[in-house]
Amino acid sequence: MGASSSKRSKPSAPLELYMSKHSPTSRAVWFYFVQNNLPLELKVLDLQKGESKSEEFTRLNPHQCVPFLKDGDTLVGESQAIIRYVAHRYTNFAGLGDGNVKNPNWALIAKIDATICWLHTELYRDLFGKFIGPALFGMGPESARDQVVEDGEKRVRKHLDTLEKVYLEKTDFLVGSHATVADVFCAEFVSLLELKAFDFSSWPKVQAWFRRMKLLDHWAELHEEHRAMAKHFSGVEPEQPEPPKQEPPPAAAAASEAKEEEKPSEEKPTEEKPSGEEQPATQEEKPAEEKPSEEKAPEEKPSEEKAPEEKPSEEKPSEEKPAEEPTADEKPAEGEA
Numbered sequence: 001m002g003a004s005s006s007k008r009s010k011p012s013a014p015l016e017l018y019m020s021k022h023s024p025t026s027r028a029v030w031f032y033f034v035q036n037n038l039p040l041e042l043k044v045l046d047l048q049k050g051e052s053k054s055e056e057f058t059r060l061n062p063h064q065c066v067p068f069l070k071d072g073d074t075l076v077g078e079s080q081a082i083i084r085y086v087a088h089r090y091t092n093f094a095g096l097g098d099g100n101v102k103n104p105n106w107a108l109i110a111k112i113d114a115t116i117c118w119l120h121t122e123l124y125r126d127l128f129g130k131f132i133g134p135a136l137f138g139m140g141p142e143s144a145r146d147q148v149v150e151d152g153e154k155r156v157r158k159h160l161d162t163l164e165k166v167y168l169e170k171t172d173f174l175v176g177s178h179a180t181v182a183d184v185f186c187a188e189f190v191s192l193l194e195l196k197a198f199d200f201s202s203w204p205k206v207q208a209w210f211r212r213m214k215l216l217d218h219w220a221e222l223h224e225e226h227r228a229m230a231k232h233f234s235g236v237e238p239e240q241p242e243p244p245k246q247e248p249p250p251a252a253a254a255a256s257e258a259k260e261e262e263k264p265s266e267e268k269p270t271e272e273k274p275s276g277e278e279q280p281a282t283q284e285e286k287p288a289e290e291k292p293s294e295e296k297a298p299e300e301k302p303s304e305e306k307a308p309e310e311k312p313s314e315e316k317p318s319e320e321k322p323a324e325e326p327t328a329d330e331k332p333a334e335g336e337a
């Protein structure tokens with residue numbers, strides 16, 4: 001990954017992201033785009049209806065899977081490659097290092113990258129390919145399924161031990177004190193365990209980290225469909241923590257203090273923001289030695305609102321058939337196994 005000394009500007013036209021809100025790799029890319037205020041046009045495919053296999057989509061992506069990016073004439077497949085492309089081109093490597101473009105912290109960059117590799121080739125392979133996939137989506141031969149799922153769950157528990165004792169032992173996020181792209185992928189993969197109402201209580205650091213991730217801006221709204229799907233499968237809607245109340249700004253505080261004089265029984269909010277909320281996941285960080293003349297590109301509002309919205313599945317959970325949805329994940333997962 002090369003580093004550049006000049007700041008990148010945001011895309012002039014919306015990035016077209018082909019995705020499914022039930023796909024963890026799609027959600028990772030979507031979350032990254034929204035976190036980084038990239039102009040975005042969502043192209044939501046209904047995988048159950050075979051829309052990833054349509055002629056039109058196959059012409060764009062012969063691999064017939066999402067996520068997939070169209071940025072003008074540039075076509076990019078694979079979730080990791082999409083994020084790296086966007087990070088190189090538009091976000092000054094947000095979430096993939098410390099944002100210091102002149103003097104990159106290579107050790108940090110390598111650690112984030114290595115973590116992303118581990119997550120995809122080990123955690124996700126076992127978590128989806130050997131546990132959630134066979135258990136909920138009928139992956140693999142039926143005769144061996146129980147054994148595969150039992151073995152897969154053991155592997156997942158071992159990976160959660162690794163997250164607890166290695167990655168999160170001393171830090172709030174997988175690679176240091178800020179959320180990075182590694183955290184985004186990991187949180188999306190771990191969220192699949194919610195389809196089985198998995199009990200994380202044996203891994204308190206993982207549990208606290210996952211909660212921290214869920215408190216990041218935009219997590220709640222980007223995971224509405226996921227929560228509905230989890231409820232559909234497990235009967236339990238995953239917890240979406242409420243953001244803690246913030247201290248009112250000084251002017252408002254003064255006003256409320258005046259009111260408190262009238263009503264002495266009312267208490268001032270004292271709750272503190274958790275560290276995870278203070279640090280927007282993966283957002284471009286401002287390098288200390290950034291030249292003042294290098295102005296940040298004007299922030300554009302993500303055009304996500306314009307995207308064709310799927311009907312919130314909470315309304316009609318029985319009509320959904322998410323069980324068939326992530327089937328293409330079977331291919332890479334089985335291939336890797």
Ligand SMILES: N[C@@H](CCC(=O)N[C@@H](CS)C(=O)NCC(=O)O)C(=O)O
Nearest residue numbers: 023025052065066078079327328329
């Ligand atoms: N390695 C790919 C995985 C992509 C993938 O398997 N996507 C699934 C959804 S999670 C898909 O598009 N499946 C197509 C289908 O089920 O028709 C990535 O990281 O982007």
